[in-house]
Amino acid sequence: MEDLKQKLMKKHLLAPGHTACAGCGEALGMRLIIDAIGPNCIVANATGCSEIFTSKYPQSAWEVPWVHSLFENSSAIASGVEVALKARGKTGIKVVAMGGDGATADIGIGCISGMWERGHNILYVCLDNEAYMNTGIQRSSQTPFNASTTTSPSGSESMGNQTLKKDMIAIANAHRVKYVATISLANPKDLERKVKKAVETVGPSYIHFHAPCPLGWGFDSDKAVEIAKLAVNTGLFPVIEYEDGQLVKVQKIAKKAPVEDYLKTQSRFRHLLKSDDGKKVIAQIQAIADANIEKFGLV
Amino acid sequence: MSKMLKPGINVKPGTSKENKTGSWRNYYPKFDHAKCIACGTCETYCPEGIIFGDKEHKYDADLDYCKGCGICANICPVKCIEMLLEVR
Amino acid sequence: MAIELIEGSLAIAHGAALCRPGVISAYPITPQTHIVEDLAKMVADGQLKTEFVNTESEFGAASVVLGALAGGSRAYTATTSQGLALMLEVLYNCAGMRLPLVMCCANRSLSAPLSIWSDQQDAMLMRDSGFIMGFAEDAQESLDLHIMGYKIAEDERVQLPYMVNVDGFLITHTFEPVNIPDQKLVDEYLGSYKPFQALDPANPITMGCFTEPAYHMDVRYQMHKANLESTKVIEEVAASFEKKFGRPSGGLIRSYKLDDADTVVVAMGSITGLAEEAVDTLRGKGQKVGLLKIKTFRPFPTEKVKEALSGKKHVIVMDRAMSAGYGEILGSEIRAALYGISNQPAIDSFIYGLGGRDIHEDEIIGMINRPNPGTHRSEWVGLRPDLLEE
Numbered sequence: 206m207e208d209l210k211q212k213l214m215k216k217h218l219l220a221p222g223h224t225a226c227a228g229c230g231e232a233l234g235m236r237l238i239i240d241a242i243g244p245n246c247i248v249a250n251a252t253g254c255s256e257i258f259t260s261k262y263p264q265s266a267w268e269v270p271w272v273h274s275l276f277e278n279s280s281a282i283a284s285g286v287e288v289a290l291k292a293r294g295k296t297g298i299k300v301v302a303m304g305g306d307g308a309t310a311d312i313g314i315g316c317i318s319g320m321w322e323r324g325h326n327i328l329y330v331c332l333d334n335e336a337y338m339n340t341g342i343q344r345s346s347q348t349p350f351n352a353s354t355t356t357s358p359s360g361s362e363s364m365g366n367q368t369l370k371k372d373m374i375a376i377a378n379a380h381r382v383k384y385v386a387t388i389s390l391a392n393p394k395d396l397e398r399k400v401k402k403a404v405e406t407v408g409p410s411y412i413h414f415h416a417p418c419p420l421g422w423g424f425d426s427d428k429a430v431e432i433a434k435l436a437v438n439t440g441l442f443p444v445i446e447y448e449d450g451q452l453v454k455v456q457k458i459a460k461k462a463p464v465e466d467y468l469k470t471q472s473r474f475r476h477l478l479k480s481d482d483g484k485k486v487i488a489q490i491q492a493i494a495d496a497n498i499e500k501f502g503l504v
Numbered sequence: 505m506s507k508m509l510k511p512g513i514n515v516k517p518g519t520s521k522e523n524k525t526g527s528w529r530n531y532y533p534k535f536d537h538a539k540c541i542a543c544g545t546c547e548t549y550c551p552e553g554i555i556f557g558d559k560e561h562k563y564d565a566d567l568d569y570c571k572g573c574g575i576c577a578n579i580c581p582v583k584c585i586e587m588l589l590e591v592r
Numbered sequence: 593m594a595i596e597l598i599e600g601s602l603a604i605a606h607g608a609a610l611c612r613p614g615v616i617s618a619y620p621i622t623p624q625t626h627i628v629e630d631l632a633k634m635v636a637d638g639q640l641k642t643e644f645v646n647t648e649s650e651f652g653a654a655s656v657v658l659g660a661l662a663g664g665s666r667a668y669t670a671t672t673s674q675g676l677a678l679m680l681e682v683l684y685n686c687a688g689m690r691l692p693l694v695m696c697c698a699n700r701s702l703s704a705p706l707s708i709w710s711d712q713q714d715a716m717l718m719r720d721s722g723f724i725m726g727f728a729e730d731a732q733e734s735l736d737l738h739i740m741g742y743k744i745a746e747d748e749r750v751q752l753p754y755m756v757n758v759d760g761f762l763i764t765h766t767f768e769p770v771n772i773p774d775q776k777l778v779d780e781y782l783g784s785y786k787p788f789q790a791l792d793p794a795n796p797i798t799m800g801c802f803t804e805p806a807y808h809m810d811v812r813y814q815m816h817k818a819n820l821e822s823t824k825v826i827e828e829v830a831a832s833f834e835k836k837f838g839r840p841s842g843g844l845i846r847s848y849k850l851d852d853a854d855t856v857v858v859a860m861g862s863i864t865g866l867a868e869e870a871v872d873t874l875r876g877k878g879q880k881v882g883l884l885k886i887k888t889f890r891p892f893p894t895e896k897v898k899e900a901l902s903g904k905k906h907v908i909v910m911d912r913a914m915s916a917g918y919g920e921i922l923g924s925e926i927r928a929a930l931y932g933i934s935n936q937p938a939i940d941s942f943i944y945g946l947g948g949r950d951i952h953e954d955e956i957i958g959m960i961n962r963p964n965p966g967t968h969r970s971e972w973v974g975l976r977p978d979l980l981e982e
């Protein structure tokens with residue numbers, strides 16, 4: 206078995222032994238993404254799950270050059286790395302900035318805006334598990350409508366988070382980001398293609414990855430891929446692709462599912478299934494999904 | 505290997521491999537090679553990246569690291585992976 | 593050897609440019625703006641080859657230079673006051689990651705209330721950070737400390753960022769004759785940046801791990817020790833700088849008419865120029881007064897202070913910052929340095945010049961000659977009685 210392992214085990218740019226939860230959708234996505242990026246890169250990572258479970262001193266799961274500074278500045282750190290490479294006359298190395306939804310859409314939005322405005326040749330990857338997961342499942346601007354989190358819990362007076370997801374795709378396009386795409390575990394080949402395309406883009410690119418979180422969303426450890434597929438098939442997570450602000454491709458929904466099929470799989474939405482008010486909210490969520498399907502032509 | 509601290513909190517790549525996360529699991533995957541069609545889907549979807557194999561040898565998991573999440577068993581198109589209770 | 597009459601900010605810009613940082617990123621804020629503008633113009637006119645990055649905030653600028661250092665390039669930034677406060681977590685990060693940034697701070701008061709004028713309150717935010725902190729007396733020293741700063745920061749025994757403190761407006765916006773060293777001399781003195789740690793796909797490393805209790809304290813100790821022991825490097829660099837560029841500058845402390853003095857004023861920053869005049873005036877009247885200039889605040893030059901002030905009868909410390917709810921800052925550190933020595937001098941401390949409040953020579957003389965030496969702790973000088981209740 207050992208010899209076979211040595212012979213057949215592929216070398217991944219995210220090594221095992223990291224401390225992600227069993228069945229972590231983010232860890233899975235990160236590995237697929239960094240494998241697609243390849244070894245000729247430098248990664249600047251924000252504080253968060255992706256950083257904590259890979260870089261506990263004195264161990265690192267990263268096989269590529271990688272730097273972590275703070276929660277909100279992976280984009281600015283990456284900007285510094287990119288210009289340093291220019292200053293040193295080193296070409297051909299792709300600089301990547303990575304962060305969770307908190308680091309990207311909330312605390313780090315200012316730095317990202319600056320990075321995009323300056324037009325750095327950097328790929329920014331957002332690993333969106335839809336809350337501040339590493340600190341204990343607190344809501345972020347990417348927490349879906351009526352999801353229960355620890356700072357937007359459902360209760361007798363509340364249905365959970367009352368805001369819609371901040372539209373990072375629109376924000377990226379407004380900053381004239383050259384290549385903008387969403388990716389999902391539902392289609393790993395599409396994921397790989399888009400990441401490679403972003404790497405080849407000269408100028409800013411943005412990839413938004415939907416990362417199902419077993420602990421934070423409340424599902425069994427074997428379900429991350431299944432749930433990612435449901436998010437896509439309901440229309441709640443559109444898999445789309447923009448070049449220079451123009452929508453160029455969408456992943457059509459293979460098997461359309463009603464949002465309830467998705468919501469009932471996760472305990473963060475379970476409160477919606479228990480009351481009439483909850484049913485009204487499910488209808489509102491269905492409307493969000495339908496609007497996505499309409500807007501992007503997903504069926 | 506020397507543990508003496510050098511300036512900066514830096515480490516060499518891939519050193520997480522020292523941490524055998526296989527000790528975490530309650531369930532481990534058993535691969536039925538007779539049923540396996542070597543599609544490689546399990547290898548693609550392992551969050552630890554520790555499933556290996558090919559058409560000739562079929563697929564297996566590196567039990568040093570397998571956390572027993574069960575994703576492989578869940579997405580296998582021919583359901584040839586069974587999650588069995590780990591007995592120590 | 594060119595001597596030009598230039599604005600302090602331009603001297604500082606020259607200081608930075610001569611060190612050939614590969615990346616400069618600095619967000620404009622009064623009174624540092626001329627430094628940034630001068631550097632931008634040097635780049636635009638082809639006099640300075642660097643990657644000049646205009647960011648969305650000081651936080652962005654500090655992060656860019658940290659990233660640049662991680663990417664293997666010498667880097668420079670400048671700020672003040674609110675900008676320093678905004679980038680604070682990046683600067684602590686930089687020191688902890690042992691990256692040799694050189695940063696100029698045009699010392700200015702901290703809001704609230706908002707004030708663009710000079711004091712050293714902002715510098716005090718950095719006191720515990722691990723940065724090496726130098727204080728310049730004038731435009732020349734401001735330039736010189738940039739060159740020395742890189743030499744110290746990049747030394748293998750140090751590997752810590754360096755902060756050049758220059759009093760806002762007082763140095764940045766006044767015109768003085770400054771010797772701008774030859775680029776060739778600076779190149780010979782500094783050499784190119786050879787990072788001890790940098791990101792490179794050919795040799796990947798993971799930078800910026802987090803530490804659990806089993807490691808954290810030891811990493812911090814190592815950083816603290818490097819800062820403490822950098823006194824040796826700072827003195828070496830001051831000596832080699834004097835040898836190379838022909839003038840004494842920087843170092844840990846400097847003194848003026850100290851040897852036979854029985855009364856010593858201790859101060860930091862541009863005020864030392866005026867303090868020299870007060871010393872001369874009193875010497876003219878037969879008082880044996882001297883001046884101790886603190887050139888390096890961190891690492892605190894305890895041994896040098898003890899050596900300089902042992903046997904003195906009266907020490908007067910001037911603080912251009914204060915710790916609200918306590919009072920003196922530099923005063924406190926001088927007291928601690930002298931605690932327990934035999935024949936401890938009487939120590940008085942005064943808080944002056946906050947938010948750009950002017951200070952006159954007679955006020956300094958007033959501090960020195962105040963009756964009952966040794967009983968004045970953290971006394972505020974120059975307050976307005978018309979505004980304050982008794």
